[in-house]
Amino acid sequence: MIIARTLAEVRQAIQGKGAAGLVPTMGALHEGHISLISASAQECDFTSVTVFVNPTQFGDNSDFDLYPRTEAEDFEKAEKAGAQLVFAPSAAEMYSGTGVSVRAGSAANGLEGASRPGHFDGVVSIVAKLFTLFYPDRAYFGLKDLQQCAVIQQLIDEQLFPIELRLIETLREYSGLALSSRNERLSPTDKAQASKLYHEMMEAASAAAGGQPAGQALNRLNARLETAGFQVEYTAFVDPKTMATTETPHRLSRLAAAVQLGGVRLIDNVPVI
């Protein structure tokens, strides 16, 4: 596996390598990321994984500073999962300081976009760079970041990237807790508690699928989550393409939520079935 640090190294390494898969990550790779890399390795001739904690998508420095850095382990895991190249650039390599940036589309409105102003502009700015640099045939993103998936699809559509977006379903611990780099910040007690988020969401989604009015299902969900010790930021039934909230969820809708538990922010989303 090639480890590239500069744009020039990437450009040299990827030339003429056949069908290319790209897995953009911020490192701290867990089984969720591994499933993306494995999917790419199966479907593409040449899989590149990027490891870059992108400063422009963090609202405040403390979250950026706290984000786990585990580069050596990340490289090993990426190689084992089938990657041919890892690109781990410096911030100076990725940002020239011209001030050029990309603005996310309408799918960035509300939910995470409302809770984290500027976050999705930072995401599309860095992802557009990686798309142009790698010009991959397919790009792999995890459905755990549901709104990010919609925002990236709009980036692809609007900026005419000839890239197939492959969305991979969320991996979970046996308890139901969605895999996330942030889970490491939970205390053992909170981690046990955190799994209730998924189960309460599944119950609400199922109730809505069974005919309970959406508002009623969400009110009950919020109350049960607060009782279980979560601070609810939002819960909503959404169209996963537009991220518009809906009062009449159907089988293509998702139930999305953001909560805080013991100072750690958790997001999750589940199908309406």
Next chain:
Amino acid sequence: MIIARTLAEVRQAIQGKGAAGLVPTMGALHEGHISLISASAQECDFTSVTVFVNPTQFGDNSDFDLYPRTEAEDFEKAEKAGAQLVFAPSAAEMYSGTGVSVRAGSAANGLEGASRPGHFDGVVSIVAKLFTLFYPDRAYFGLKDLQQCAVIQQLIDEQLFPIELRLIETLREYSGLALSSRNERLSPTDKAQASKLYHEMMEAASAAAGGQPAGQALNRLNARLETAGFQVEYTAFVDPKTMATTETPHRLSRLAAAVQLGGVRLIDNVPVI
């Protein structure tokens, strides 16, 4: 020569065509554009010309509506100059309506950027699309739009486009008037008068090159232009990479100006020699 109207037609036409040159235009092709197309035809295996009056770079609708449309003649001229493909899409083909857009960098500050708010954001948004669609080896722009050249170079640098920007010197009528689609809106009297812009600018640039303080040279220039019937919007010595104004012009600086004459807005720039 291929005439493409859709993204799909472009993608099919440009595949495997060797070194690709791209000449983005808004149509109404004059000899200035022809020189760009000819340069590309000489240097590249496959030259594509785009003809698209981009709505997002116009501040008000009247200027957009007034912009000349001469499609049939444009196609003929492009072919004669050596283009292999012309792409003339509809607005719906180029804009999906997601709201994703690109923000221009620091070179867009001041001068044209100040006179035309949002103009350069519109320019980089459409040019980024064309760059991703054509993914050319070289892109050709005219130095007459000096600030646009700097803004596009920042777009290339920041968004990692592997594109060589080729800047072509301004073509002029025998009178000295810079070729521009907007010249057609000048009355015959105004057109004769308009050529003074270039000569006054050359004199000021030459005075500055000869040691006259920049401020003094600009004051004299502004006074002479106003006397000649121009309304001066700005005159400035600038660094053509950053578009920062400078009090101490040198041989890499340019003198840039925007004026109005008989309701027509004219811009020009000249070297400091």
